[in-house]
Amino acid sequence: MRILYVINSLEGGGAALPVPAVAKVLADQGARVEVLALTRRDGRALPPMIRQGLDVRVRPGGERDHVDALRWLDRIVAEEQPDLLWTSLTRATLLGQLVGLRRRVPVVSWQHNAFLKPANRLLLRATRRLSGLWIGDSYSVTALTAARLKVKPERLAAWPLFAADAAAPQAVPWRPGETLRLGTLGRLHTAKGYDVLIRALAHMRANGFIPPAPFELKIAGEGAQRERLQAMLHLAGLENVHLTGFCDTPREFLAGLHLYLQPSRREGLCVAVHEAMQAGLPVLATAVGEMPYSVVHGLTGRVVPPDDPEALAKALECLLRTPDRLATMGQLARSRVLERFGQARFAATGAEIFARLPVRRAAIVPAVASPAS
16 A cells, blocks of 8 residues: 555644654554655654655745646646545645545645634535544544544544654652752744743742742744743743754753743643653643543542642642652653553554555546646
8 A cells, every 4th residue: 555644744743743653553564655745844754764764855935826836736646646644633634535536536634733724624524524534643632523624434433643662761760959840842832821821930939939949941943932921031030941943862862851831721642741651741721632541640640720829829839849759750651651542452453443444446537737726
C-alpha cells in the first residue's frame, strides 16, 4: 500500500512530530509512506523524519495560498497514484478530501486538537463523509470528533499518539538544599497558557508565598508570544523564570527537572505531558484534552481549570510546600503512563487501524486539468 501522508507544516512541537512513529507502524504493516508538507514553517519536525528514512516533499508556499496548495497536491496525487491519502489537521484534511474525491483516492484524517475554530468545525462537519476513517489522537479528541463532527462509530477510531519508552532518561529526585527545577515545553502560543502561568507566579509572589526550597522555572519553546511573555516576566520581577528557546533534546530537558507544568488553554493528547510522566515527573496540568485522564489529581500531580491563575497558583504552592513528595508522585506517574501508553499497545492499535483502512476501489482519473480550471 502506498500512502501519501499530508501535513500542514513541518513546525516543531505540532502534529508533525509524531509522524515518524506513526509511519514506522504503517511501514511495519507493509505500507510505503511519503510525507507531503503544505508549507515549511520552522522546519524543526523535518530532522526526525529524515532520521526515520522518510521521503518528505515540502511545498514552497505559505499558509493562505489554498488554491496553489490544492493544485500542488492534486498534481502529486495524479503523478504518484497512491492507494491512500492520510491527512492531518484542518487545512491538509480539507485539501486532501477534495483531491481524494477528484482522483478517487480514499482519505483517512487525523483529529489532533480539542479546539476547532467555528468555521473549521462547520467545514469539517460538512465534508466528514469524504474521509473514510477519522482518527482521534487521544480518547478525549475521539469523543469530541464523534460529537462535534457527527462521525459515526464505524468511521471513527482512537490512536493515542504517544508510545511510552521505558528506556527514556529518568529525573533525579530532589534533595534538601537543592533548587527545585520546574519546567514546561511547548510553542509560545496563547493556547499553551504561559501568560496564565506567569500571572499565577506573580500572584504567589504578591501574596508573600515562600516555599521551603528556592525554585526556578524554564519555559522551553519559541513562538509569537515571546516578546509579550518576556515583558510580563520583567513587569512581575520574576527573575527565577527563564524563556530558554526551542529545545531539541526534550528528554534530557525533562530528566533535569523535579516538576513539570502544563497550563494550557486547550490541548489534544499533549505529548509533552506524557513525556514528562515517562521521565518520572509529577505534573501540574489544566483540565483540557487528555491531560485530566492521564494525570491523577493528588496522586501523580494536580489538575486545575484552564485560564485560572489563582487555581494554578494554589496548586503550585501545594506541590512546592512538600518537595520531598515529588519523586514519589513522579514514579506513580511513570508507572501510569507506561501502563496506558506502552509501545506494544501503540503498535497494536496502529495495526488494528491499518486493518480498517478504506480500500481503493477504482483507478485514479487521469490528470487533464487543474482543479481550478
